[in-house]
Amino acid sequence: xxxxTPLHAAHVQAGARMVDFxxxxxxxxxxxxxxxxxxxxRSAGMFDVSHMTVIDLxxxxxxxxxxxxxxxxxxxxxxEGEALYGTLLNDEGGxxxxxxxxxxxxxxxxxxxxxxxxxxxxxxxxxxxxxxVVEERDLAMIxxxxxxxxxxxxxxxxIDSIGALLPFGFLxxxxxxxxxxxxxxxxxxEVILPTLEVLSLWKRLLDVGVQPIGLAARDTLRLExxxxxxxxxxxxxxxxxxxxxxxxxTWKPDSREFIGRRALAALRTAGIEQKLTGLIMAARGVLxxxxxxxxxxxxxxxxxxxxSPTLGYSIALARLPSSATGDCQVEIRGKLLPxxxxxxxxxxxxxxxxx
Amino acid sequence: xxxIPTELKFAASHEWARLExxxxxxxxxxxxxxxxxxxxxxxxxxxxxxxxxxxHEAGVVESVKAASDIYAPVGGNVIAVNSALDDAPxxxxxxxxxxxWFYRLExxxxxxxxxxxxxxxxxxxxxxxxx
Numbered sequence: 093x094x095x096x097t098p099l100h101a102a103h104v105q106a107g108a109r110m111v112d113f114x115x116x117x118x119x120x121x122x123x124x125x126x127x128x129x130x131x132x133x134r135s136a137g138m139f140d141v142s143h144m145t146v147i148d149l150x151x152x153x154x155x156x157x158x159x160x161x162x163x164x165x166x167x168x169x170x171x172e173g174e175a176l177y178g179t180l181l182n183d184e185g186g187x188x189x190x191x192x193x194x195x196x197x198x199x200x201x202x203x204x205x206x207x208x209x210x211x212x213x214x215x216x217x218x219x220x221x222x223x224x225v226v227e228e229r230d231l232a233m234i235x236x237x238x239x240x241x242x243x244x245x246x247x248x249x250x251i252d253s254i255g256a257l258l259p260f261g262f263l264x265x266x267x268x269x270x271x272x273x274x275x276x277x278x279x280x281x282e283v284i285l286p287t288l289e290v291l292s293l294w295k296r297l298l299d300v301g302v303q304p305i306g307l308a309a310r311d312t313l314r315l316e317x318x319x320x321x322x323x324x325x326x327x328x329x330x331x332x333x334x335x336x337x338x339x340x341x342t343w344k345p346d347s348r349e350f351i352g353r354r355a356l357a358a359l360r361t362a363g364i365e366q367k368l369t370g371l372i373m374a375a376r377g378v379l380x381x382x383x384x385x386x387x388x389x390x391x392x393x394x395x396x397x398x399x400s401p402t403l404g405y406s407i408a409l410a411r412l413p414s415s416a417t418g419d420c421q422v423e424i425r426g427k428l429l430p431x432x433x434x435x436x437x438x439x440x441x442x443x444x445x446x447x
Numbered sequence: 448x449x450x451i452p453t454e455l456k457f458a459a460s461h462e463w464a465r466l467e468x469x470x471x472x473x474x475x476x477x478x479x480x481x482x483x484x485x486x487x488x489x490x491x492x493x494x495x496x497x498x499x500x501x502x503h504e505a506g507v508v509e510s511v512k513a514a515s516d517i518y519a520p521v522g523g524n525v526i527a528v529n530s531a532l533d534d535a536p537x538x539x540x541x542x543x544x545x546x547x548w549f550y551r552l553e554x555x556x557x558x559x560x561x562x563x564x565x566x567x568x569x570x571x572x573x574x575x576x577x578x
Contacts, residue, residue: 124540125511126486308485308511376489378509399488399511425507425514 097142098232098287099294106304114207116143118307125308129401132276132313133442136238137305138297143206146229146284147216150199153223158193158200161219163332163350165342169195175260175271178340179332180204180215181352185359186328187335188215190320192273194262201269203233203284205322219351232290234283236302237313239442241280248296254281275310277317277440312398315407318370318436324381325368325395325409333359334411336368336436364414368395370436370446371408373422375429379408384423385431387416394422402439409436449479449573452544456560457569458502458520463544466560467551472521475548476508476539479573484510487539492528492550499523499552501559506549508539521559523552 095116103110108119119140121128131137149158158166164178172195180188189208194201204212216226236245246252253263254270262271269284285293298304311321318336320326326335333341333356341356342348371394373379379397392412400407412420412433421428434446455463461480465473481487489509499505499519506517528550532538539547554560564572 121485124486124537126537312511376491378488378511378514380514399509 095143097140098290099140099142102291102294103140103304108304108306111307113307114143114205114209116206118143119304121306121308122304125306125312126401128303128305128309129312131303132238132278132305132309133402133439134239136236136240136244136280136302137309138294138302139235139237139305139310140233140294141235141282142232142287142290144233145204145206145209145212146231146233147202147204147213148199148227148229149202149216149224150227151224153221154200157220157224158202159348159350161215161351162191162193163341163352163356164193165348166193166195166200168342169193171195172197173262175262175273177260179337180212181332181350181356182328183351183355184328185331185333185352185355187322187326187330187332187337188212188328190322190326190337192271194269194271196264201284207323230287231284232287233285234290234293234297235274235276235280236283236297237274237276237278237280237305239279241278241302244297244300244302245281247300248302249293257281275317275319276313277319277437278313278442311396312401315396315398315409316400316402316437316439318409318438320368320409321396330411331356331359333364334366334368336409366392366411367414368409368411370434370438371397371410371422371431372403372434372438372446373406373408373429373431377406377424377429379406379422379424379431385410385412385420386423386428387412387420387433389413389415392416400438402442403444407438449477449482450544451477451479451566451570451573453566455544456520456563456565458518458563459569459572460502460518462517462520464520464560464563466557470553470557471526471551472523472554472557472560473548473551474505474520475543476517477569477573478543479576481540481543481547483576484508484515485512486510487536490532490536490539490549492530492532493525495525495528497525499525517549519552520563521552521554522556523554525550525552527551
Protein backbone atom coordinates (compact mmCIF):
# COMPACT_ATOMS: atom_id res chain seq x y z
CA UNK A 93 0.00 0.00 0.00
CA UNK A 94 1.55 3.29 -1.02
CA UNK A 95 1.72 6.22 1.37
CA UNK A 96 -0.33 9.38 1.16
CA THR A 97 0.93 12.86 1.95
CA PRO A 98 -1.09 15.10 4.30
CA LEU A 99 -2.35 16.91 1.18
CA HIS A 100 -3.81 13.81 -0.47
CA ALA A 101 -7.45 14.82 -0.05
CA ALA A 102 -6.68 18.33 -1.33
CA HIS A 103 -5.13 16.87 -4.50
CA VAL A 104 -8.10 14.61 -5.15
CA GLN A 105 -10.49 17.49 -4.53
CA ALA A 106 -8.54 19.60 -7.05
CA GLY A 107 -9.08 16.89 -9.68
CA ALA A 108 -5.55 15.48 -9.63
CA ARG A 109 -4.64 12.37 -11.53
CA MET A 110 -2.85 10.44 -8.79
CA VAL A 111 0.00 8.04 -9.56
CA ASP A 112 2.29 5.84 -7.58
CA PHE A 113 5.74 7.41 -7.28
CA UNK A 114 8.50 5.94 -5.11
CA UNK A 115 5.93 4.35 -2.80
CA UNK A 116 3.78 7.47 -2.52
CA UNK A 117 0.51 8.46 -4.14
CA UNK A 118 1.37 11.74 -5.80
CA UNK A 119 -0.44 14.13 -8.18
CA UNK A 120 0.78 13.65 -11.78
CA UNK A 121 -1.26 16.60 -13.05
CA UNK A 122 -4.47 18.46 -12.28
CA UNK A 123 -5.52 18.67 -15.95
CA UNK A 124 -2.95 19.85 -18.49
CA UNK A 125 0.69 19.50 -17.47
CA UNK A 126 1.70 21.99 -20.17
CA UNK A 127 -0.60 24.65 -18.66
CA UNK A 128 0.86 23.91 -15.25
CA UNK A 129 4.36 24.28 -16.64
CA UNK A 130 3.53 27.73 -18.04
CA UNK A 131 2.02 28.82 -14.70
CA UNK A 132 5.39 28.24 -13.00
CA UNK A 133 7.32 30.04 -15.75
CA ARG A 134 4.91 32.99 -15.83
CA SER A 135 3.39 33.44 -12.34
CA ALA A 136 3.52 31.03 -9.38
CA GLY A 137 2.80 27.37 -8.78
CA MET A 138 3.14 25.04 -5.80
CA PHE A 139 4.22 21.43 -5.50
CA ASP A 140 3.52 18.97 -2.74
CA VAL A 141 6.95 17.45 -2.19
CA SER A 142 6.16 15.87 1.17
CA HIS A 143 7.41 12.57 -0.21
CA MET A 144 11.01 13.81 -0.01
CA THR A 145 13.18 12.24 2.68
CA VAL A 146 14.06 14.58 5.55
CA ILE A 147 16.86 13.49 7.89
CA ASP A 148 18.20 15.43 10.86
CA LEU A 149 21.74 14.92 12.07
CA UNK A 150 22.80 15.92 15.55
CA UNK A 151 25.74 15.24 17.82
CA UNK A 152 29.25 16.64 18.00
CA UNK A 153 30.52 14.61 15.04
CA UNK A 154 27.83 15.75 12.54
CA UNK A 155 29.98 18.17 10.59
CA UNK A 156 32.91 15.78 10.22
CA UNK A 157 30.51 12.96 9.31
CA UNK A 158 28.91 15.00 6.51
CA UNK A 159 32.35 16.09 5.28
CA UNK A 160 33.13 12.37 5.00
CA UNK A 161 29.98 11.22 3.16
CA UNK A 162 29.13 14.20 0.93
CA UNK A 163 31.43 14.97 -2.02
CA UNK A 164 30.74 18.69 -1.69
CA UNK A 165 32.32 20.17 1.43
CA UNK A 166 29.85 20.98 4.18
CA UNK A 167 32.58 23.10 5.82
CA UNK A 168 31.75 25.72 3.16
CA UNK A 169 28.59 26.46 5.15
CA UNK A 170 30.03 29.29 7.26
CA UNK A 171 27.00 29.85 9.43
CA GLU A 172 23.52 28.63 10.21
CA GLY A 173 20.95 29.49 7.56
CA GLU A 174 23.11 28.32 4.66
CA ALA A 175 22.60 25.21 2.54
CA LEU A 176 24.44 23.43 -0.25
CA TYR A 177 23.75 20.86 -2.94
CA GLY A 178 25.90 17.75 -3.08
CA THR A 179 26.11 14.08 -3.87
CA LEU A 180 26.48 11.02 -1.70
CA LEU A 181 28.96 8.64 -3.33
CA ASN A 182 29.86 4.99 -2.88
CA ASP A 183 33.47 3.75 -2.77
CA GLU A 184 33.51 3.45 -6.57
CA GLY A 185 32.47 7.09 -6.99
CA GLY A 186 28.93 6.16 -8.12
CA UNK A 187 26.09 8.41 -7.00
CA UNK A 188 23.92 7.00 -4.18
CA UNK A 189 21.82 10.16 -4.13
CA UNK A 190 21.87 13.91 -4.61
CA UNK A 191 20.75 16.01 -1.68
CA UNK A 192 20.67 19.39 0.00
CA UNK A 193 22.42 19.89 3.35
CA UNK A 194 21.19 22.70 5.63
CA UNK A 195 23.31 24.03 8.47
CA UNK A 196 21.03 24.79 11.40
CA UNK A 197 21.72 26.48 14.72
CA UNK A 198 22.32 23.03 16.12
CA UNK A 199 23.13 20.20 13.78
CA UNK A 200 22.27 19.67 10.12
CA UNK A 201 19.26 18.73 8.06
CA UNK A 202 19.51 16.69 4.87
CA UNK A 203 16.77 16.51 2.23
CA UNK A 204 17.20 13.48 -0.02
CA UNK A 205 15.03 11.91 -2.71
CA UNK A 206 11.97 9.79 -1.95
CA UNK A 207 13.09 7.01 -4.28
CA UNK A 208 16.41 6.57 -2.43
CA UNK A 209 15.09 6.78 1.12
CA UNK A 210 16.19 3.34 2.26
CA UNK A 211 19.64 3.45 0.64
CA UNK A 212 20.38 6.84 2.14
CA UNK A 213 19.17 5.93 5.63
CA UNK A 214 21.10 2.64 5.53
CA UNK A 215 24.21 4.41 4.28
CA UNK A 216 24.03 7.05 7.00
CA UNK A 217 23.40 4.52 9.73
CA UNK A 218 26.27 2.30 8.55
CA UNK A 219 28.74 5.17 8.19
CA UNK A 220 27.78 7.29 11.18
CA UNK A 221 30.12 7.18 14.19
CA UNK A 222 28.86 7.01 17.76
CA UNK A 223 28.84 10.79 18.18
CA UNK A 224 26.29 11.35 15.40
CA VAL A 225 22.54 10.82 15.76
CA VAL A 226 20.65 10.12 12.51
CA GLU A 227 16.91 10.73 12.73
CA GLU A 228 14.39 10.60 9.91
CA ARG A 229 11.67 13.23 10.34
CA ASP A 230 8.02 12.93 9.39
CA LEU A 231 7.44 16.41 7.99
CA ALA A 232 5.54 17.94 5.09
CA MET A 233 7.13 19.99 2.32
CA ILE A 234 5.80 22.44 -0.26
CA UNK A 235 7.77 24.13 -3.05
CA UNK A 236 6.43 27.48 -4.28
CA UNK A 237 8.06 28.45 -7.56
CA UNK A 238 7.77 31.09 -10.26
CA UNK A 239 8.45 34.79 -10.87
CA UNK A 240 5.63 35.70 -8.46
CA UNK A 241 6.41 32.97 -5.92
CA UNK A 242 8.15 35.17 -3.36
CA UNK A 243 5.45 37.84 -3.39
CA UNK A 244 2.68 35.24 -3.25
CA UNK A 245 4.29 33.41 -0.36
CA UNK A 246 4.70 36.67 1.52
CA UNK A 247 1.08 37.59 0.83
CA UNK A 248 -0.11 34.20 2.09
CA UNK A 249 2.04 34.01 5.22
CA UNK A 250 3.15 37.58 6.05
CA ILE A 251 6.65 36.21 6.50
CA ASP A 252 8.29 39.12 4.72
CA SER A 253 11.82 38.27 5.89
CA ILE A 254 12.16 35.63 3.14
CA GLY A 255 12.83 38.52 0.76
CA ALA A 256 16.29 38.88 2.33
CA LEU A 257 17.26 35.24 1.69
CA LEU A 258 20.01 34.58 -0.82
CA PRO A 259 19.81 31.50 -3.07
CA PHE A 260 20.40 28.45 -0.84
CA GLY A 261 19.79 30.59 2.23
CA PHE A 262 17.08 29.61 4.70
CA LEU A 263 15.41 30.74 7.89
CA UNK A 264 13.58 28.88 10.62
CA UNK A 265 10.69 30.09 12.69
CA UNK A 266 7.91 28.35 14.63
CA UNK A 267 8.95 24.89 13.37
CA UNK A 268 8.98 25.98 9.73
CA UNK A 269 12.13 25.90 7.63
CA UNK A 270 11.90 28.16 4.59
CA UNK A 271 14.69 27.93 2.02
CA UNK A 272 15.28 29.85 -1.19
CA UNK A 273 15.75 26.68 -3.22
CA UNK A 274 13.83 24.80 -5.88
CA UNK A 275 13.89 22.42 -8.82
CA UNK A 276 12.43 24.54 -11.62
CA UNK A 277 14.96 27.23 -12.61
CA UNK A 278 12.64 29.89 -11.19
CA UNK A 279 12.78 31.95 -8.02
CA UNK A 280 10.89 30.66 -5.02
CA UNK A 281 11.02 28.83 -1.72
CA GLU A 282 10.75 25.34 -0.36
CA VAL A 283 9.07 25.06 3.02
CA ILE A 284 9.46 22.15 5.42
CA LEU A 285 6.83 22.17 8.14
CA PRO A 286 4.82 19.98 10.53
CA THR A 287 2.35 17.71 8.72
CA LEU A 288 -0.60 19.15 10.68
CA GLU A 289 0.10 22.67 9.40
CA VAL A 290 0.61 22.00 5.72
CA LEU A 291 -3.03 21.93 4.62
CA SER A 292 -3.63 25.38 6.08
CA LEU A 293 -0.59 26.78 4.21
CA TRP A 294 -1.69 25.06 0.97
CA LYS A 295 -5.14 26.68 1.27
CA ARG A 296 -3.71 30.11 2.01
CA LEU A 297 -1.46 29.83 -1.05
CA LEU A 298 -4.47 28.78 -3.15
CA ASP A 299 -6.34 31.82 -1.84
CA VAL A 300 -3.64 34.19 -3.15
CA GLY A 301 -3.73 32.53 -6.58
CA VAL A 302 -0.88 30.03 -6.41
CA GLN A 303 -1.84 27.01 -8.53
CA PRO A 304 -1.11 23.36 -7.71
CA ILE A 305 1.42 21.74 -10.06
CA GLY A 306 1.90 18.00 -10.54
CA LEU A 307 4.92 15.76 -10.90
CA ALA A 308 4.68 15.74 -14.71
CA ALA A 309 5.27 19.49 -14.96
CA ARG A 310 7.92 19.22 -12.25
CA ASP A 311 9.83 16.95 -14.65
CA THR A 312 9.61 19.30 -17.66
CA LEU A 313 10.52 22.30 -15.50
CA ARG A 314 13.59 20.66 -13.98
CA LEU A 315 14.79 19.38 -17.34
CA GLU A 316 14.48 22.84 -18.94
CA UNK A 317 16.49 24.09 -15.95
CA UNK A 318 19.17 21.47 -16.73
CA UNK A 319 18.75 19.76 -13.36
CA UNK A 320 19.38 16.04 -13.08
CA UNK A 321 16.84 13.52 -11.86
CA UNK A 322 18.30 10.80 -9.68
CA UNK A 323 17.78 7.31 -11.12
CA UNK A 324 17.52 8.69 -14.64
CA UNK A 325 20.43 11.03 -15.32
CA UNK A 326 22.71 9.50 -12.69
CA UNK A 327 22.81 6.50 -10.39
CA UNK A 328 25.32 4.26 -8.64
CA UNK A 329 26.85 3.26 -12.00
CA UNK A 330 27.76 6.84 -12.96
CA UNK A 331 30.07 9.29 -11.19
CA UNK A 332 29.44 13.04 -10.85
CA UNK A 333 32.27 13.48 -13.39
CA UNK A 334 30.08 12.05 -16.17
CA UNK A 335 26.84 13.55 -14.80
CA UNK A 336 27.48 17.29 -15.28
CA UNK A 337 28.12 17.49 -11.53
CA UNK A 338 31.90 17.90 -11.37
CA UNK A 339 31.21 21.35 -9.86
CA UNK A 340 29.70 19.68 -6.79
CA UNK A 341 32.94 17.86 -5.92
CA THR A 342 35.17 19.84 -3.56
CA TRP A 343 38.77 18.64 -3.95
CA LYS A 344 40.36 21.13 -1.55
CA PRO A 345 41.60 20.57 1.06
CA ASP A 346 43.53 17.48 -0.09
CA SER A 347 43.30 16.09 3.42
CA ARG A 348 39.51 15.63 3.32
CA GLU A 349 39.02 11.91 2.66
CA PHE A 350 35.38 11.83 1.55
CA ILE A 351 33.91 8.52 0.42
CA GLY A 352 34.50 8.03 -3.30
CA ARG A 353 37.38 10.49 -3.48
CA ARG A 354 40.01 7.92 -4.42
CA ALA A 355 37.82 6.43 -7.11
CA LEU A 356 37.05 9.86 -8.57
CA ALA A 357 40.74 10.80 -8.56
CA ALA A 358 41.58 7.56 -10.41
CA LEU A 359 38.80 8.18 -12.94
CA ARG A 360 40.09 11.68 -13.52
CA THR A 361 43.64 10.43 -14.04
CA ALA A 362 42.47 7.75 -16.48
CA GLY A 363 40.58 10.37 -18.50
CA ILE A 364 36.86 11.11 -18.55
CA GLU A 365 35.37 9.60 -21.69
CA GLN A 366 31.75 10.61 -21.28
CA LYS A 367 29.73 13.66 -20.35
CA LEU A 368 26.14 14.45 -19.55
CA THR A 369 25.05 17.29 -21.77
CA GLY A 370 22.05 18.81 -23.52
CA LEU A 371 20.36 18.12 -26.87
CA ILE A 372 17.86 20.21 -28.77
CA MET A 373 15.86 19.02 -31.76
CA ALA A 374 14.27 21.38 -34.27
CA ALA A 375 12.58 18.51 -36.14
CA ARG A 376 9.09 17.37 -35.17
CA GLY A 377 9.15 14.60 -32.61
CA VAL A 378 10.02 14.07 -28.99
CA LEU A 379 13.38 12.99 -27.61
CA UNK A 380 12.92 10.29 -25.01
CA UNK A 381 14.99 8.33 -22.53
CA UNK A 382 16.88 5.42 -24.09
CA UNK A 383 17.04 6.76 -27.64
CA UNK A 384 20.43 6.27 -29.32
CA UNK A 385 22.50 9.35 -30.17
CA UNK A 386 25.04 9.04 -32.99
CA UNK A 387 28.06 11.38 -32.93
CA UNK A 388 31.34 11.49 -34.86
CA UNK A 389 33.04 10.25 -31.69
CA UNK A 390 30.74 7.30 -31.07
CA UNK A 391 27.27 6.61 -29.75
CA UNK A 392 25.58 7.83 -26.61
CA UNK A 393 22.08 7.73 -25.25
CA UNK A 394 19.38 9.99 -23.91
CA UNK A 395 18.87 9.85 -20.14
CA UNK A 396 15.86 12.23 -19.98
CA UNK A 397 13.89 13.71 -22.87
CA UNK A 398 10.81 15.87 -23.07
CA UNK A 399 8.85 18.25 -25.22
CA SER A 400 9.83 21.65 -23.79
CA PRO A 401 6.69 23.73 -23.28
CA THR A 402 8.71 26.95 -22.96
CA LEU A 403 10.79 26.44 -26.12
CA GLY A 404 8.14 24.67 -28.22
CA TYR A 405 10.42 21.82 -29.28
CA SER A 406 12.06 18.80 -27.78
CA ILE A 407 15.09 18.87 -25.48
CA ALA A 408 17.02 16.18 -23.65
CA LEU A 409 19.88 15.32 -21.37
CA ALA A 410 22.15 12.70 -22.91
CA ARG A 411 25.30 10.86 -21.94
CA LEU A 412 27.67 11.25 -24.90
CA PRO A 413 31.35 10.81 -25.73
CA SER A 414 33.29 13.69 -24.08
CA SER A 415 34.56 15.14 -27.37
CA ALA A 416 31.17 15.30 -29.09
CA THR A 417 29.96 18.83 -29.89
CA GLY A 418 27.73 20.53 -32.44
CA ASP A 419 25.46 18.58 -34.74
CA CYS A 420 24.70 14.90 -34.36
CA GLN A 421 21.79 12.51 -34.90
CA VAL A 422 19.23 10.69 -32.82
CA GLU A 423 17.45 7.50 -33.80
CA ILE A 424 13.67 7.70 -33.36
CA ARG A 425 11.54 4.77 -34.57
CA GLY A 426 14.23 3.70 -37.03
CA LYS A 427 14.75 7.18 -38.48
CA LEU A 428 17.84 9.34 -37.97
CA LEU A 429 16.94 12.94 -37.11
CA PRO A 430 19.31 15.90 -36.66
CA UNK A 431 19.90 17.21 -33.13
CA UNK A 432 22.33 19.76 -31.72
CA UNK A 433 24.47 19.38 -28.63
CA UNK A 434 24.13 22.34 -26.26
CA UNK A 435 25.26 23.12 -22.76
CA UNK A 436 22.38 23.02 -20.28
CA UNK A 437 20.47 24.73 -18.67
CA UNK A 438 17.97 25.33 -21.45
CA UNK A 439 15.74 27.83 -19.62
CA UNK A 440 16.34 30.08 -16.62
CA UNK A 441 13.90 32.60 -15.22
CA UNK A 442 11.55 31.94 -18.12
CA UNK A 443 14.11 32.68 -20.86
CA UNK A 444 16.10 30.39 -23.22
CA UNK A 445 19.74 30.35 -22.07
CA UNK A 446 21.48 27.36 -23.67
CA UNK A 447 24.79 27.72 -25.50
CA UNK B 448 -15.29 8.79 -16.79
CA UNK B 449 -14.50 9.59 -20.41
CA UNK B 450 -16.99 10.53 -23.07
CA ILE B 451 -17.96 7.80 -25.58
CA PRO B 452 -20.45 8.99 -28.25
CA THR B 453 -22.92 6.26 -29.18
CA GLU B 454 -22.97 7.12 -32.90
CA LEU B 455 -19.31 6.17 -33.32
CA LYS B 456 -17.53 2.87 -33.81
CA PHE B 457 -14.32 2.09 -31.95
CA ALA B 458 -11.21 -0.05 -32.32
CA ALA B 459 -9.77 -1.77 -29.26
CA SER B 460 -6.61 0.24 -30.01
CA HIS B 461 -8.65 3.40 -29.11
CA GLU B 462 -9.36 4.94 -32.53
CA TRP B 463 -12.89 6.03 -33.36
CA ALA B 464 -14.49 5.87 -36.81
CA ARG B 465 -17.51 7.80 -38.05
CA LEU B 466 -19.35 7.00 -41.29
CA GLU B 467 -20.13 10.31 -43.01
CA UNK B 468 -23.11 10.95 -45.30
CA UNK B 469 -20.87 10.90 -48.39
CA UNK B 470 -19.68 7.37 -47.55
CA UNK B 471 -16.25 8.44 -46.27
CA UNK B 472 -15.00 7.51 -42.80
CA UNK B 473 -13.48 10.03 -40.39
CA UNK B 474 -10.93 8.71 -37.87
CA UNK B 475 -9.56 10.07 -34.60
CA UNK B 476 -8.62 8.84 -31.14
CA UNK B 477 -11.03 8.51 -28.24
CA UNK B 478 -11.46 10.76 -25.23
CA UNK B 479 -10.16 7.91 -23.09
CA UNK B 480 -7.03 7.65 -25.28
CA UNK B 481 -6.23 11.38 -25.17
CA UNK B 482 -6.75 11.34 -21.42
CA UNK B 483 -4.32 8.44 -21.01
CA UNK B 484 -1.75 10.06 -23.30
CA UNK B 485 -1.78 13.47 -21.63
CA UNK B 486 -1.02 16.66 -23.56
CA UNK B 487 -0.49 15.84 -27.24
CA UNK B 488 2.48 17.69 -28.78
CA UNK B 489 2.77 16.19 -32.29
CA UNK B 490 0.65 14.07 -34.59
CA UNK B 491 2.25 12.27 -37.52
CA UNK B 492 -0.59 11.79 -39.99
CA UNK B 493 -0.77 9.60 -43.11
CA UNK B 494 -0.37 11.24 -46.53
CA UNK B 495 -3.42 12.06 -48.65
CA UNK B 496 -3.68 9.36 -51.30
CA UNK B 497 -2.03 6.79 -49.06
CA UNK B 498 -3.64 3.35 -49.00
CA UNK B 499 -4.18 2.05 -45.46
CA UNK B 500 -4.95 -1.52 -44.45
CA UNK B 501 -7.29 -2.19 -41.54
CA UNK B 502 -5.46 -2.58 -38.22
CA HIS B 503 -2.17 -1.43 -39.75
CA GLU B 504 -0.17 1.64 -38.68
CA ALA B 505 -1.54 4.94 -39.88
CA GLY B 506 0.62 7.38 -37.94
CA VAL B 507 2.00 8.32 -34.53
CA VAL B 508 0.73 10.47 -31.68
CA GLU B 509 3.45 12.01 -29.52
CA SER B 510 2.27 13.22 -26.15
CA VAL B 511 4.30 14.61 -23.29
CA LYS B 512 4.22 11.09 -21.88
CA ALA B 513 4.83 8.72 -24.79
CA ALA B 514 4.82 8.04 -28.52
CA SER B 515 1.91 5.85 -29.58
CA ASP B 516 1.16 4.28 -32.93
CA ILE B 517 -2.26 4.91 -34.36
CA TYR B 518 -3.93 2.25 -36.47
CA ALA B 519 -6.47 2.35 -39.26
CA PRO B 520 -9.77 0.99 -37.91
CA VAL B 521 -10.85 0.12 -41.47
CA GLY B 522 -8.92 -0.14 -44.73
CA GLY B 523 -9.13 2.53 -47.42
CA ASN B 524 -7.60 5.41 -49.31
CA VAL B 525 -6.77 8.61 -47.37
CA ILE B 526 -8.73 11.51 -48.88
CA ALA B 527 -8.11 14.23 -46.28
CA VAL B 528 -5.90 14.85 -43.23
CA ASN B 529 -6.40 17.35 -40.42
CA SER B 530 -3.33 19.51 -41.05
CA ALA B 531 -4.59 22.01 -38.45
CA LEU B 532 -3.13 19.59 -35.89
CA ASP B 533 0.37 20.64 -37.02
CA ASP B 534 -0.07 23.98 -35.28
CA ALA B 535 -2.69 23.01 -32.72
CA PRO B 536 -2.04 19.42 -31.54
CA UNK B 537 -3.85 20.31 -28.31
CA UNK B 538 -7.14 20.01 -30.26
CA UNK B 539 -6.74 16.25 -29.82
CA UNK B 540 -7.06 16.77 -26.05
CA UNK B 541 -9.67 19.49 -26.17
CA UNK B 542 -12.03 18.08 -28.78
CA UNK B 543 -11.10 14.48 -29.64
CA UNK B 544 -14.37 13.75 -31.50
CA UNK B 545 -14.53 17.10 -33.32
CA UNK B 546 -11.70 19.50 -34.19
CA UNK B 547 -9.19 16.88 -33.08
CA TRP B 548 -9.98 14.41 -35.91
CA PHE B 549 -6.97 12.84 -37.67
CA TYR B 550 -7.87 11.84 -41.23
CA ARG B 551 -10.67 10.78 -43.53
CA LEU B 552 -10.59 7.81 -45.83
CA GLU B 553 -12.63 6.26 -48.63
CA UNK B 554 -13.28 2.78 -47.18
CA UNK B 555 -12.47 -0.25 -49.33
CA UNK B 556 -15.32 -2.15 -47.73
CA UNK B 557 -17.79 -0.24 -45.60
CA UNK B 558 -18.84 -3.55 -44.02
CA UNK B 559 -15.55 -3.53 -42.07
CA UNK B 560 -17.18 -0.92 -39.82
CA UNK B 561 -19.52 -3.56 -38.45
CA UNK B 562 -16.50 -5.48 -37.12
CA UNK B 563 -15.62 -2.54 -34.85
CA UNK B 564 -16.86 -2.08 -31.28
CA UNK B 565 -19.97 -0.14 -30.44
CA UNK B 566 -19.89 2.45 -27.63
CA UNK B 567 -21.03 -0.02 -24.99
CA UNK B 568 -18.39 -2.64 -25.83
CA UNK B 569 -15.71 0.04 -26.03
CA UNK B 570 -16.74 1.44 -22.63
CA UNK B 571 -16.08 -1.99 -21.12
CA UNK B 572 -12.54 -2.00 -22.52
CA UNK B 573 -11.89 1.48 -21.08
CA UNK B 574 -13.31 0.48 -17.71
CA UNK B 575 -11.11 -2.61 -17.62
CA UNK B 576 -8.03 -0.48 -18.35
CA UNK B 577 -8.87 1.97 -15.61
CA UNK B 578 -8.74 -0.77 -12.97
